[in-house]
């Protein structure tokens with residue numbers, strides 16, 4: 001993490017739990033001294049435990065009952081985990097060492113691990129990575145690892161990955177930085193999969209892009225795009241009475257050089 005102080009300020013409740021729960025006196029003392037430096041604005045990121053979107057991702061991962069109130073109203077069946085399952089499509093032909101960017105609790109990483117030799121799931125949320133690792137140990141999966149890391153500052157050596165996927169992430173961060181970081185990590189002829197609703201926030205200060213603009217940027221970085229713009233339904237339950245519904249675009253791109 002490039003800036004630990006900033007990272008702690010963005011997840012202050014999680015940070016407090018690290019202090020309370022740390023077993024090593026050295027780590028406890030380090031965290032306390034970092035805590036003492038915190039003065040200004042703090043908050044708890046929505047993807048950390050107790051955050052509004054934390055529980056929703058757990059629900060999605062565990063699947064919805066067949067009599068779910070909203071889903072049973074639709075004529076066409078919509079499966080909340082459909083977009084994750086698409087990663088194992090034969091036609092995609094993903095292989096080698098992979099990276100899943102902004103993996104949350106690993107729904108897409110577990111799918112990728114069925115096709116890839118080894119896959120790393122990375123996310124800024126400490127709580128998601130903790131949960132993903134628990135599931136990984138429970139399922140006794142060996143060809144994967146989950147790491148807290150910033151997608152715009154990846155901790156891997158250059159040209160390391162044959163396959164990189166980012167689902168519902170590019171509208172959550174600075175895409176200009178992300179594409180540089182992805183580009184230096186992907187091998188020649190590597191595959192990049194981007195799935196996104198392009199729901200860019202108004203107030204995070206990052207540039208916003210639509211499907212055409214994202215494709216143009218990828219072409220500028222010498223990716224060959226293999227498919228047309230798509231509208232794939234993706235649904236997530238927030239609580240008993242509210243859902244998020246998106247049509248996501250699916251980009252399959254190959255790095256040319």
Ligand SMILES: C[S@@+](CC[C@H](N)C(=O)[O-])C[C@H]1O[C@@H](n2cnc3c(N)ncnc32)[C@H](O)[C@@H]1O
Pocket residue numbers: 047057101102103104107108122123124125128149150151152166167168169172173
């Ligand atoms: C909308 S969620 C998508 C989660 C998952 N890919 C999925 O589709 O189920 C966005 C995720 O990106 C993570 N994230 C946001 N900025 C990030 C960054 N700079 N580096 C790594 N992960 C990031 C968030 O913590 C969150 O888990």
